[in-house]
Structure formats: structure tokens, C-alpha cells
Amino acid sequence: MRTYDTDSITLEEVRDNVWEIPQSGEMNVPARVLASESLLEEISGDRTLQQLKNTTELPGITKYAVCMPDGHQGYGFPVGGVAGIDAETGCLSPGAVGYDVNCGVRMMRTNLTYDDLTGTETELVETLFEAIPCGLGGGGVLEVDRKTVDELLNAGVEWAVDAGYAVEEDLRRCEDEGRRPEATPDAVSQEAKDRGRSQIGSLGSGNHFLEVQRVTDVFDPEIADAYGLEPDQIVVLIHTGSRGLGHQVCTDYLAAIKQSHSELLDSLPDTELAAAPAGSELAASYYTAMCAAINFAWVNRQVVMHQTREVFETVFDRPWESMGMELLYDVAHNSAKLETHEIDGENRELYVHRKGSTRAFPAGREEIPETYRSVGQPVLIPGSMGTGSYVLCGGDAAMTETFGSTAHGAGRVMSRTQAKREFWGGDVQQELQDQQHIYVKADSGATIAEEAPDVYKDIDEVIAVSEALGIGKPVARTFPVCNIKG
DNA sequence: ATGTTC
16 A cells, blocks of 8 residues: 655555545544645645644544645644534534635626627726725625624525625525524624624635636536536636634634633644534534624625626626626535534434535535536635636535535645745736736735735646546636736 | 734
8 A cells, every 4th residue: 555654644545536644542533635646745745634633633523534635734624624523422613614704605607708808807807896895804895783784694695685785596596595594693792793794795815806707618518507607608706705703703712612611622632623512502602603604704795796796787888687697606615514424324413514625515415506406516616816716516426525525726835925925916917917818906916926826736636636536526617807806 | 714913
């Protein structure tokens, strides 16, 4: 058997693209990295493997901890990590969800072609940048009062329908129909709500963005047809999360859990993995607060999409409906969810923690919108602003291999600090425009440098692993036209 | 990711 050795951890190759850290010591289960050898080499360059191994010490974790091909280190738990933890005997860990609760992406279709956009790129990118707040801090499209924030934390995208920022059809094209019904606004601190009130309809910072793209490749015509995608078509990808509200929920509950459950904390190899035991009061309240933050993020992406529709109306001087600007799908990248999975022949109720990982349910699952159910759920995987993105379809193997999950992006290979040393934002921007006809706009050159295409792993290789394992099947590829960066 | 180092 081939092995891959690092200073402290040895992985065994189970088969192509599957590497295992065997169970030993305090580990409750093994850990698996799903990666080609070259991706594994990148993954082993930071603390990801140690964090993944630490994750297996969480009580109640089942089967194995998973690291996706785009994995990198995160707070306590790797970004690109999946853990299915028993919901009765296990625990719930905020660090295994992430600070940006329901960070995720949605794709909106249009019936425009690349030719329709040619010549409007500069106006389009400028108008989008004007209409959609970017960067750190407050300032969203909306500012709502305290009563309204409670309503939308509870109702999710249904609130946006009532408030005129969404149509009924948008609801049906969101994971969980844009609402986690378990959400309890009372479990969210006033501080978190006050941070969120002024941030509805904003991108935020980091790797968040809005990108106008064109479909360059269709790999599976039948599924692409079901998703309403064809070559040369213009689509819009929106990547943002729950902003300061979700961050505050994570901060609040990490502090409370560390204080109330020190015994569990002391048994874990990293305080950043702090977890509330299943059945505890804090597990229940964190779950309902996290669901509220999930709903907030869906409303946020919905309002950003609403703004995008209005921008297209301005630039192309037509109603958005006539441009076919329908939501294709919206997926969460950071969440914990109660799901039933078969473990060793037994159906078990799990808190499936996905952090930087996308649900990828295959054909037939009732959780998938009816229009897509016969083919499988759309999985949206953004790449860097110079390489484009993929639309995948959930594969059968996801249910047996990865708790119904696949990757979520390209994954960084370089720190932001290092990126700013290596690249000059203005040069990156000019090069993208001159050589690839990609129009990028951001608040500062530093933002563009930090997100330069070369700071990311090879998205094609990440997707190839997903395809080879049968957890996500490539349907279409897109290429950037205009990009506004948080 | 983040009112960017409470």
C-alpha cells in the first residue's frame, strides 16, 4: 500500500484520490482526505491534516472525518471538512460550521448571450459596484428595525417575498427552500441582530464576490438542460454569507460553550473545536441561532440578487423577467444540519457539519427541488476570478462516501499577506482585462492582490477528484466577464 | 469569515 508521509502524520492510500489517516490513540474514527497526490501535497502544507485528525476526537463522530480536495486550515476545523456527528450521543461544534454561517453561493440564469453583453462590461461592472455594498463594516442595501430583523431571521427568503425582494419561484430554488424552520430569533443576541440590521444586501469582504459569467462548456447536455444552462449563456454567481450577524452568533456561542462545557473542552486536542454535547441546552440554542443566521444569509443573497436584477434592468433597459433572470439554485457552504445517514447498515440521525463543503444530494432525494429531482441537485463551485467556476450535479457516491457532500471552491494556496507581497492589485486587474477580457472592480488594489487567480488551487483538479469519486458530476463550466470583489 | 488585534 502506498503511503504519504508528513512530519507527524502518515496517510495510507485507500484507492485513487482517497487517503486515510488510520484510527489510533484518541481518535474515535479514521480521517480521510479526498485528493490527488498533488492536491494532497498542497493540503499538507498547512495545519489542515492535524486539524482533520483532531476533528476525529469529537464525541459521537461517525464513520470518518472527511477533507475535500480544496481543503485548507481553518478555525479549529479545516475549511473543506465534513463531520457526521451523532445527534443524540455526540455534539455540535460552532468551529466545525465556521464563523461565516451559511456562507454560500447562488447562481442566477439569464437568457442573454455573451454577444449581448459585449461593450457593456465597464458600465455593468460600475453599476453593480454602485448598487451592491462591498467590504467590511455596515452598509447594506436595507436597514431594518429590530422587529423586522426578528421576522426575517425566522422566515428567511419568505420574508423577502413578502417585502418585494423575491418572487415565489426563488423560494423553490434554494436549498431548504430558503428557510430553516428551526430558527429561533430569541437565541440570537441583540448585538448580533444589531450588526445584521444594517448589512442586509451586502457582499462583505474576503473571498466574497459577485460575478457575471458566461457558460463556456457543457459537459452533460441532459442535466444542463434540466438546469436551464447552454453554451454562451450569461449567468450571475453571488458569493456571500451572514456577515457580522453570523460572526457574532459564532463568537457568542463559542464563548458560552467554552464556559459551560469545560469538561468536554478539556478532552479535546484544540480549544477551537469547542463543542456543546448533544442534548444540552446550549446545543439546542446554538442550533436554533445558527438556523436563524442561515436564514439571514439567504435573505442577504436574495437582496443582492434583487439588486442585480435592477442593475440589469437599468443597463439593458428591459424588465428582468424578459431577460430570464431566474434563480438556478442557492447552496450553503457552511452549516450544520440534522440529516439521516446510513452508518454501518443502520440509519442514524446526525448533525452533518459542512464547513467549506457543499451538499451534493443525488437524483431522487426529496430535499431537491422538484424540477431538478430526477437528475440530482445543482452544486455550485466557484473558482478564482481568472479561471471561472463549475456547476456540478450531486452524485450517488456522495451518500455512501461523504455524507452527501462535495467540495466548495478552489481553496487558497497562499496567505493574504503573502499575496500582497507577490502581486500588485492594479497590475492583476489590468492583466485580467487586457488578456482575458475580465472586468474586475474592488474597493482597493489590496483586495484584488489578495484574490489574484494564482493564490488559488487548480479548480479543474478539484473538480476532477469530485468526478472521479462520483460525488459530484460536472455539468457546465463558466468563465468570468465582470467581477465585483468584497 | 469579522465594526480586519477583545
